[in-house]
Amino acid sequence: MSDAPRWRVVGRGPSGGVVVVDLAADGSEVSRTAADDAGLTELARTASASLRWVWNDTRRWYRMLLGGGVRLMRAHDLRLCHAILRTSAWVDAPALGAARGWDAAAPEVEPGPQALFDLETLAPTLPDGIDEVLAEFARHRAAVDASSHAARLTLLLAAESAGALLAEELHAAGLPWSREVHTRILEDTLGTRPLAGGVPSRIADAGARVRAALGDERASLDSQPKLLRALHRAGVPATSTNRWELAEYDHPVIAPLLEYKKLTRLASANGWAWLEEWAGDGRFRPVYVPGGVVTGRWASSGGGALQLPRQLRPAVRADPGWTLVVADVAQLEPRVLAAMAGDLALADAARGTDLYAGMVGGGVVATRPEAKVAMLGAMYGATTGDSGRLVPALRRAYPRAMALVDEAAAVGEDGGVVTTWLGRSSPPPGSWWTSVQQEASGADASAAEETRARRSARDRGRFTRNFVVQGSAAEWALAWLAELRTRLAALPTAAVPAVASGAVFAERAHLAFFLHDEIIVHTPVALADAVADAVREAATAATTLLFGTFPLDFPLDLRIREDAAKD
DNA sequence: CGCCGCCGCGCG
DNA sequence: AAAGCGCGCGGCGGCG
Numbered sequence: 001m002s003d004a005p006r007w008r009v010v011g012r013g014p015s016g017g018v019v020v021v022d023l024a025a026d027g028s029e030v031s032r033t034a035a036d037d038a039g040l041t042e043l044a045r046t047a048s049a050s051l052r053w054v055w056n057d058t059r060r061w062y063r064m065l066l067g068g069g070v071r072l073m074r075a076h077d078l079r080l081c082h083a084i085l086r087t088s089a090w091v092d093a094p095a096l097g098a099a100r101g102w103d104a105a106a107p108e109v110e111p112g113p114q115a116l117f118d119l120e121t122l123a124p125t126l127p128d129g130i131d132e133v134l135a136e137f138a139r140h141r142a143a144v145d146a147s148s149h150a151a152r153l154t155l156l157l158a159a160e161s162a163g164a165l166l167a168e169e170l171h172a173a174g175l176p177w178s179r180e181v182h183t184r185i186l187e188d189t190l191g192t193r194p195l196a197g198g199v200p201s202r203i204a205d206a207g208a209r210v211r212a213a214l215g216d217e218r219a220s221l222d223s224q225p226k227l228l229r230a231l232h233r234a235g236v237p238a239t240s241t242n243r244w245e246l247a248e249y250d251h252p253v254i255a256p257l258l259e260y261k262k263l264t265r266l267a268s269a270n271g272w273a274w275l276e277e278w279a280g281d282g283r284f285r286p287v288y289v290p291g292g293v294v295t296g297r298w299a300s301s302g303g304g305a306l307q308l309p310r311q312l313r314p315a316v317r318a319d320p321g322w323t324l325v326v327a328d329v330a331q332l333e334p335r336v337l338a339a340m341a342g343d344l345a346l347a348d349a350a351r352g353t354d355l356y357a358g359m360v361g362g363g364v365v366a367t368r369p370e371a372k373v374a375m376l377g378a379m380y381g382a383t384t385g386d387s388g389r390l391v392p393a394l395r396r397a398y399p400r401a402m403a404l405v406d407e408a409a410a411v412g413e414d415g416g417v418v419t420t421w422l423g424r425s426s427p428p429p430g431s432w433w434t435s436v437q438q439e440a441s442g443a444d445a446s447a448a449e450e451t452r453a454r455r456s457a458r459d460r461g462r463f464t465r466n467f468v469v470q471g472s473a474a475e476w477a478l479a480w481l482a483e484l485r486t487r488l489a490a491l492p493t494a495a496v497p498a499v500a501s502g503a504v505f506a507e508r509a510h511l512a513f514f515l516h517d518e519i520i521v522h523t524p525v526a527l528a529d530a531v532a533d534a535v536r537e538a539a540t541a542a543t544t545l546l547f548g549t550f551p552l553d554f555p556l557d558l559r560i561r562e563d564a565a566k567d
Numbered sequence: 568c569g570c571c572g573c574c575g576c577g578c579g
Numbered sequence: 580a581a582a583g584c585g586c587g588c589g590g591c592g593g594c595g
Contacts, residue, residue: 224591225592241574295585297585309578386581470585516579
């Protein structure tokens with residue numbers, strides 16, 4: 001059926017009701033239907049999985065559909081795709097020039113209470129009128145079609161939008177979390193839970209030992225300036241209180257102070273209050289923010305989802321009858337760099353499962369830890385220290401890979417824009433950066449102005465150097481997620497006890513967590529092996545999708561177990 | 568009292 | 580054991 005609808009565009013009519021417009025592959029309108037929210041949910045429930053849903057903001061629409069028990073496979077998120085297309089160096093900027101209002105930040109699903117009283121300060125809202133939505137979608141298609149990199153951009157927009165669907169599903173499903181295990185970790189580490197306003201026993205104990213070593217019974221340990229002064233009085237000439245510097249001093253206060261800092265960090269970031277607020281019902285439901293980082297990585301909002309300490313991983317526990325498939329990619333970024341640069345020598349080092357061991361085996365550096373810091377230094381732009389010292393060896397061994405990141409840095413220092421493998425471009429320099437460079441280029445520029453300009457140029461060079469690698473790695477990860485999501489949806493159901501993940505995921509394997517290069521799938525035990533296969537197949541498919549036949553794979557560290565601890 | 572910048576530290 | 584990218588968050592303290 002060549003005239004079957006390919007896109008389903010969702011917006012609002014003049015009266016505020018939902019309007020659904022189906023478009024054929026050539027963009028012509030096939031049908032136009034008025035609906036309400038319930039009607040939209042029913043339309044979605046019976047829609048073909050091949051239909052791509054187009055709307056202004058996935059969170060706005062998909063949260064409702066998921067709540068109604070509907071899962072969709074494909075989308076085109078106009079806000080996220082606009083952000084990519086508007087800045088991509090592969091897109092003719094005027095193509096989106098007619099767009100108005102599509103640069104808005106992600107809107108809140110529920111307006112905050114103050115918004116009701118303070119209308120003037122409301123953030124500009126995203127257009128949702130069906131005609132504006134249709135027009136913006138048409139601009140996107142035209143912009144992609146006119147690009148000389150249409151295939152890659154199409155892939156990027158599809159992956160970004162699949163990520164937006166998944167972000168909502170991850171929120172709806174939640175990460176299965178054991179109150180009991182978390183509480184036990186807290187008690188084992190911090191001691192018994194204090195009464196309201198009190199201090200856990202081991203923190204109190206460590207604090208007492210710190211104060212004794214300082215010879216100051218009243219020393220304030222939680223205020224950085226006060227702690228620094230107390231250290232000076234005790235004869236520790238530290239310039240900061242970060243743990244790397246403190247560890248350099250030989251003084252009896254150091255050991256208990258580092259212990260105190262570690263314990264207070266756990267208590268304040270992920271202690272009993274966090275447990276009650278974020279995971280009290282047995283699910284941790286972070287708000288993921290796809291595209292929330294300039295490089296294309298996801299950010300998160302609330303609960304510190306992307307900073308969960310490894311120490312608490314044992315609290316991630318499958319429901320009864322379920323298990324977890326936990327997988328992460330080994331050395332994702334250097335592998336992506338090797339593939340982008342077409343660097344066969346680096347690809348050769350990556351042949352086994354451990355790229356860093358491969359570097360040692362190739363005689364590039366002497367030890368695995370050296371290989372790791374050297375590679376990180378190459379991608380981050382290290383110039384000094386152990387890492388910077390080793391980078392020249394990499395430049396000799398992997399000239400193509402190093403030329404790619406060195407070129408990205410040179411472009412950035414010069415005020416230019418760099419672009420990822422699939423077409424996400426770095427933001428242009430801001431007005432502050434440009435004026436600093438201009439002031440320093442004048443004949444009457446002071447030495448201080450020149451120094452400032454050089455420093456900010458190098459800072460930007462390190463940013464663009466890393467942007468191409470971090471951003472392209474994020475694209476591989478998105479493709480992996482999108483491929484995996486499709487495969488999981490195709491798996492059968494399995495009879496298992498009901499879970500707290502919502503109707504959409506009852507008896508179904510589903511993604512439960514994503515962290516840059518790592519995923520957790522929550523699955524009925526009977527499906528675990530099939531899920532593991534799907535995770536591996538998805539990685540292979542993502543690699544082929546991005547890099548074709550380039551001889552490099554992305555090996556996974558994959559575990560099937562009831563908790564998400566590393567060992 | 569709320570807002571904001573700084574510091575420190577968790578994650579990749 | 581760092582000095583080199585990207586984040587979010589809690590606590591503090593200065594400010595209005």
